[in-house]
Amino acid sequence: MKYRKQILTLHKILGFATGLVVFVVSITGCCWAFKDEIESLYSDYKTVEVQDVPLITVTEAQTIAQEVFPNNHIHGAIFGKPNEAIQVIFYDREPEFYQDVFLNPYSGEVIQVNDNLSGFFPFILKGHIRLWFPKEFGEQLVGASILLFIFIIISGFLLWIPKQRKNLKQRITFDWKSTTRWKRKNFDLHTVVGFYICSLALILAFTGTVMSYNWLKYVVYKSTGGDKVAAFIIPENKSGLKINDASEGLAPIDQLIPKLWKESPDVENYELHYPESDTSSIYVEVSKTAGIFYDSDFRFFDQNTLEEIETPGIYGKYEDAKFADKILRMNYDIHIGAIGGIVGKIIAFLVSLLTASLPVTGVLLWYGRNYKKDKKLQVNQ
Template identity: 50%
Template sequence: MRSFNTRQVFRLIHLFIGLTSGLIVFIEAVTGAIWVFNEEISSLLKEDITVEMKDAPKLSPTEAVAFAKNELPNRAVHGILYSNEAKPIEVIFYEAEPEFYYSIYLDPYSGKVIDRKNHKDSFFSFVLDGHLHLWLPPKIGTPIVSYGTLLFLFSIITGIVLWWPKNRKGRRQRLKLDWKPSTRWRRKNFDLHTVLGFYVSALALVFAITGLVMALNWFYVLFYSSIGGDKETAFIIPKNTSEKIPSENQLKPIDQLPDFLEKQYPTAKDYEIHFPYADSVSIYVEVSYQDGIYSDADYLFFDQYTLEDVSTPSVYGKYQDASFQDHLIRMNYDIHVGAILGLPTKVLAFLTSLLIATLPITGLVIYLGRKKKQKQRISTY
């Protein structure tokens, strides 16, 4: 009976994982590379909508929803986005199943509809659907992508073990593409897989781990607790602190929020107000400060009857109250898409994703070449 040493076991594991998850990794890497610049490309393809700023009160959330509901009367409102810049109010409609994601853009003062957008009817929506679900129904595609990414994580680890040579001389040889005119294409393919694979392995680990934090709740909880996090990992909208209900002729407390937020957060880019989904829960507001960056956002909660601040036990609260562990979790998406330090890290994420996409291809070529050699050896006996 044939015995296997440790390296051979790792090679078999690496091979099995590569054959199992190779196509998933290729699709994830290519769609991920495209998604990196989705905001920049989208803004180039469509002219930014602006409005004339006036010294007049803007529409309240209740008024904005009423105007938008004239366009989509039977759809659920997710939130109302106000901007501190010369931009329209965006009323966002969202339903999970079947997924419906649409925005109505209103003049902030008159309520006139300026524009409409079906977020599901775009090239980048198609790309994101592939990245999240492989263009399959979410119940089928999501677990395939999630556990395919987990396999990719083990593939990176086993690949590093296989790459690591026994001596320093061999290590130097595997750090560069040392090709000569006589080097055969199979050797070049092997070097592309091993050398480039090693150089992208660190960032590939980052992409895999940040992807798994978003994809698998048990991995998210395990990762957060392993770095010393002690808050609730779920996004929690807390309950009200009061039970007082205002009279019908009184201005609704939620309609006072736009003016309050504009004064309290003058440096904010925009703030998204969400109507409470029940009488017992607070109003949730997300305050953003930068385009394409979400890690420094403030997640605020207000009693829907008194507008008193309500604290949340979740990681997602005020930015100033977040611990190092909370900051790391909140940076997860920005790190995953390369947005964390702006354009330089986006370019790095784009190039790394393209290189990752080559690994399943070069790995498959290596496997098929070895299978062919084995058949040739058997045929010579």
């Protein structure tokens, strides 16, 4: 039919335009899938011996870490269990600077400094989100290519649908014999593999595109019934004056983490973000489950009174999240497969690996057909 030829033309044009990007993004996605599990094999420095002495305060951790990088901005600090080091995170957008300083929570000793912009996994992440190009160009290239890849998946499925029902078996099985030629095998690798992974590849591509484009994030949120602001918003303080609390001689911010641990001792950790100004609130991300992010609580406290403040954005307490809020909050965990635990990561790994094969088999499919035509022309001449 005529429409199938038009779809095939579109499929090939988009495939040639985005094939290399899809291949690189898929391969780097495979490498990223088990990042946490691999890094845990050589992260003994994150564990410390528990001591019967007071922990250093939030302010002391800030002061000690700032001495390591006095000219850089502290993004936040992660306070874990009594046997875990404090992780102080430094991040500057321009020029880009992203390093972690790990402190002994009892003595304040600097245990280790990690550069999050160098090494294997940072290299892989740069390839995945921007193909190692400068950020402004690379992120737009990857975002646009994966958006087009969604249309490639849809067009590929339409082309996969057999014209006759009797041919359905050929589209879902590898019926190879010893005499089967490589062109037929390559065709099956492209169509059969493409059919089995298309739905999951579509999910990975779509969730990745949501992270690339705020307008798509807004569309997804509103179309699923969201009524909040589809953004991360740190509210302002409610109190106008700075109040010094003489309780144990501690500033309000230094009382917050012990207070939270006392209220909820079973969480994974608390990531505290120091206020950017005298009027902004303290933001604390409460990690409840290791390896996933969607069920974290995002809590905001007046920096003078520690009164909890509600945010107009979707990132607040998980128990208050509505269906549309949860959809966006789950987006990253779905994208990396963490939503399904280790099984989900294995599935994401395999789907990414097989997705990487599609541009390769697609090019070989095109080459085989065109080479065949050229060969016939040479014979006729």
